[in-house]
Amino acid sequence: MEAAGRGEEPEIYNLGGASKMGRSVEAAALLMAAALLILSAASGHEWKAGHATFYGNIDPRESQKGACGYDDVFTQGYGNMTAALSTALFNDGLTCGACYELRCYDDPQWCLPGTITVTATNFCPPSDKPSTAGGWCNPPLRHFDLNMPAFLRIARYRAGIVPVHYRRVPCVKTGGVKFEMQGNKDWIAVLVYNVAGAGDVRWVAVKGTWTDWIAMERSWGQIWSVQSQSALVGQELSFRVTTSDGRTVQSDGVATSNWQFGRTYEGKQF
Structure with missing residues (x-):
């Protein structure tokens, strides 16, 4: 995701309800879930x-x-x-x-x-x-x-x-989905692991205290990142994770506002 230009407030920080970007993320998640359900049913x-x-x-x-x-x-x-x-x-x-x-x-x-x-x-x-x-x-x-x-x-x-x-x-796991925070204030990466059920993650979104849901990009393996979102540092973070069978779990307030890089936080489980 490209950074907003100087002096411009990115739309994801709209505090007055869901922004266009927020709605597009929701729509993309629904389409992804539908496609994954079809794929899962076909694979058996x-x-x-x-x-x-x-x-x-x-x-x-x-x-x-x-x-x-x-x-x-x-x-x-x-x-x-x-x-x-x-x-x-x-x-x-x-x-x-x-x-x-x-x-x-x-x-x-x-x-x-x-x-x-x-x-x-x-x-x-x-x-x-x-x-x-x-x-x-x-x-x-x-x-x-x-x-x-x-x-x-x-x-x-x-x-x-x-x-x-x-x-x-199905994968059987103890505890919730884990989120290991990596990167820096300008490039936030998250390793998502300990995922039960299908096990393989296909879509991740993050939400700060003052942001809409932001779709993360898969860097490699199960490391998911978002570029130039330094405002997420110092905010409480929530995550949505969708697996290859189309199921989604939402973990609200996983990382408190004083979260740190190098630390791992635990959310809900499938």
């Missing part, structure tokens, strides 16, 4: 075929960060049941936070019984190797590069790569 939760490998070693903390913007998947509640997704699944980061149930199949020598549920927290990039000889994450392959402890729950270490069935499942 049927089992699909893919493959899985592992990265890192038995110490799961080797994979604590990643391309979704999470600082530490352990302190932020994702544990060691995490996965880096191939291009076909990662969807340019939009799938970050989604949960998948996986089971190894059709390989009795290497498969173990049971299923695991993992959260998408990282990206497995394409390789210059052939898709059949090491380029497991090349398009259009649907591939899960698992944290090693997760892989060892469904397959033996020496397998290396195994066929899996996978499906989207």
